[in-house]
Each structure stands twice: as structure tokens, then as C-alpha cells.
Amino acid sequence: MDTYVTSQQKYINEFDARQFLQTYHRAKDGILTGEFTIFVMKHLHETFTKGGVRGHTLLDFGTGAAIYHLLSASEVFDEIIVSDLLEQNRAEFQKWLEKDPDAFDWTHIIKFVCELEGNGSLQKHLSDNLRTEVMDTPVTSQQKYINEFNAKQFLQTYHGAQDGVLTSEWTEFVIKNLHETFIKGGVRGDTLLDFGTGASIYHLLSACEVFDNIIVSDLLEENRAEFQKWLEKDPDAFDWTHIIKCVCELEGNGDDCDKKAEKLCSKVKEFLICDALKGKPFDPVDVSPVDCLLCCLCLEAPCKDMKSYCEVLKNFKDLIKPGGHLLVLSGLNATRYYVGANRFSLLSSNKEDLEKAFKEAGYQIEKAVYAPRVNNSGMEVADFRGKYFIHARKPRSSQILLDSFGL
Incomplete structure (x- = not known):
């Protein structure tokens, strides 16, 4: 029997955003921290920073609670719109935006991107740049x-x-x-x-x-x-x-x-x-x-x-x-x-x-x-x-x- 597709409701009820980040993106032993993350960041660096893909607005569809794939984009787009189905992911991302002490620590990946771009000492600049360009939720009129x-x-x-x-x-x-x-x-x-x-x-x-x-x-x-x-x-x-x-x-x-x-x-x-x-x-x-x-x-x-x-x-x-x-x-x-x-x-x-x-x-x-x-x-x-x-x-x-x- 084929595996059933996981339902949206299961994601809403059971997905733990913080546990996902710790399992897949933790500095020392995250499953995606090495090979996959390097693959993503190199290709996006070449696409955005070297390849000339740039403009006013970038829309990131299905952001999850992650920021690593947006770090190079923040250098070449004026504003970034992030999006996700799950409130757990949006809340975890928001923690990072607001510099909440409980936010996931992305320093190891930010440092890698900075080094990739030849700016190893500009980690704070890159973080602040991304925070600035992610659009705030419009205030309800x-x-x-x-x-x-x-x-x-x-x-x-x-x-x-x-x-x-x-x-x-x-x-x-x-x-x-x-x-x-x-x-x-x-x-x-x-x-x-x-x-x-x-x-x-x-x-x-x-x-x-x-x-x-x-x-x-x-x-x-x-x-x-x-x-x-x-x-x-x-x-x-x-x-x-x-x-x-x-x-x-x-x-x-x-x-x-x-x-x-x-x-x-x-x-x-x-x-x-x-x-x-x-x-x-x-x-x-x-x-x-x-x-x-x-x-x-x-x-x-x-x-x-x-x-x-x-x-x-x-x-x-x-x-x-x-x-x-x-x-x-x-x-x-x-x-x-x-x-x-x-x-x-x-x-x-x-x-x-x-x-x-x-x-x-x-x-x-x-x-x-x-x-x-x-x-x-x-x-x-x-x-x-x-x-x-x-x-x-x-x-x-x-x-x-x-x-x-x-x-």
C-alpha cells in the first residue's frame, strides 16, 4: 500500500518548528547543516550575487522557520516577503526577526555566507540587512x-x-x-x-x-x-x-x-x-x-x-x-x-x-x-x-x- 500524503491538519497539529530547526540546522550535527546547506547557499550566492538576479521584491514561498536561503537575496532585493502555512513556523521566524533571546541561533550559517561573499567580518550587517528587508505584516485598517x-x-x-x-x-x-x-x-x-x-x-x-x-x-x-x-x-x-x-x-x-x-x-x-x-x-x-x-x-x-x-x-x-x-x-x-x-x-x-x-x-x-x-x-x-x-x-x-x- 502506498504511503499516504501527510495532511495539512497533521502539520498544523503536530509539526514542531523549533525541533525541526534543532534537528536539521543545528551547528554541529544538524542533518542539513553540511552538504545540503552548502549546496543551497553556493547556488543562491552564484544566482543572486554573481548572476545578476536582483530587483525590488522577492517572494519566498514556504519559508518555514528558516533564514539561510534568504541571506544572499537580502543583498540584491529591496524587500522580501516571507510566507508559510504554519503558525509555528511564522512565530519561530518572527522570534529571529525581533532578536528574541529564545530565537534559533543561525550564526554558523550567516558566517559561512559572509565568508562566501568575502565579508567574513560582516555577520551583523547581513543579519540586520535581512531583518530590514523582510516586510512587516500590514496593519489592519x-x-x-x-x-x-x-x-x-x-x-x-x-x-x-x-x-x-x-x-x-x-x-x-x-x-x-x-x-x-x-x-x-x-x-x-x-x-x-x-x-x-x-x-x-x-x-x-x-x-x-x-x-x-x-x-x-x-x-x-x-x-x-x-x-x-x-x-x-x-x-x-x-x-x-x-x-x-x-x-x-x-x-x-x-x-x-x-x-x-x-x-x-x-x-x-x-x-x-x-x-x-x-x-x-x-x-x-x-x-x-x-x-x-x-x-x-x-x-x-x-x-x-x-x-x-x-x-x-x-x-x-x-x-x-x-x-x-x-x-x-x-x-x-x-x-x-x-x-x-x-x-x-x-x-x-x-x-x-x-x-x-x-x-x-x-x-x-x-x-x-x-x-x-x-x-x-x-x-x-x-x-x-x-x-x-x-x-x-x-x-x-x-x-x-x-x-x-x-x-
């Missing part, structure tokens, strides 16, 4: 969100009681940290502004115990309409009972789910349109500074890089009272997520870049929590590698003055 984002499908995919991608690990991370911040940590006041609410309520369940007024906001009418259904107890509204029960149990009131829902409904006073990319995100509406601004799973969607992320944080300062709180929760090292067949890009963020952005924006970081993703099921739907919670404060006027004098 606002228009794509407006045209294609399905709020109900998002809730079912990510927050469904049985198998939602975010139902267990992510949601537990959020409600635990916000419970500790609001109920135990003393962050409270008159008004909380939730920026980029989406159609979700779970991150507001502890807040409603310690704030008199909650303002929710989102760019998309889809999300606002879905949230409104829940407020109005529409029979078609998404059922959040499983998460409300978790928060009530955390607060020692496991049987008070209906009271909790009623309390949150009574505290939500407005649902505004917001745009993170505007200098004044609520323009033309004037929003008075609030005691606390909360932002959950939002900023990595509109921001194209950490510079724009930092600009959004700076713009938030006008919305927060002096001494007020900024709470941001999101995923680490993500590049994209899906709602149905629609792909939406995400800014890949890490601990160092995040804390640098908060400090450059002028905040004092009170607490920062980072945790790896433990359950990798659903990685093909949303590829975040970890979770973060940052609690920061806008300095009071007196503190800003002291800081300006270095005191």
Missing part, C-alpha cells in the same frame, strides 16, 4: 474592521462557555488582576473610562463595585450594538453567566450573579465612539478627566509600532486626573487573530518595549504582571504568547515639578 468584524462571532469564538479561546486562561488572568486592583488594591473613585470596550463586559465586573459611573467606548458600531443588547437584556444577547459566576466566587458571593449583572448595568452611563489614533480620541465629544482609564485587549490592534503605542498612552493623559490610574491588559508577542475567516493584525509587544513606552509617555508604573501562555490550543486562531497587566499612574502636578528638577 479601520475600514476592514468596519466592513468585516463580526462582534457576535468574536464573542462566540473567544468567550464561549465551553471552548472559547480566551475563556479560561486569559479571562482568569484579567479578572484576578482586576479583582486585586479594584477590590483589594484600593483603586476606586467616581468615574472609570473603559477605552476600546468591544462587546465585552467581563473586565468591568469588579470595577462596578468601586466606581459610581462607568463610561464604555469603542470604534465599531457592531460592538456597541452587541454590548447594548446585554444591557437591555435582549434574548439574543451573549450569555456571560459563566464569567459573572467566576467573578462572584472570587469576591465570595457565588450566588449573586443576577445582582452583579444588575449592578454593572446600573453603573454604565454612556457608550461613546472612540478612535485610538486621534490626538483627541473622543473628538468632537469632550470627556472630562476620570479617576481611572481601563484598556483591555485594544491597543495592539490599531497601533502599527511601539512609537504609535506610546503616542496613544500620551494622549490618554488628557483623559486622566492628576494622580489617576491607567490599567492596560493585553497579549504579548502576538501578530494576529481571526474572527471567522477574517484575519486581523496585532502589534507584537514585549516587556521591555511596553515599560519603555509607559515611562516615555510620562507615567509611573505601579505594578506590572507578565505571564506566559500555558495552553496553546487555539494558537491558530490567536497567536499571543503571553499576557500582561500594567497598572500605571499619571503623576500629580507636584510630582511632575519634582521630576523636572531630578528630585
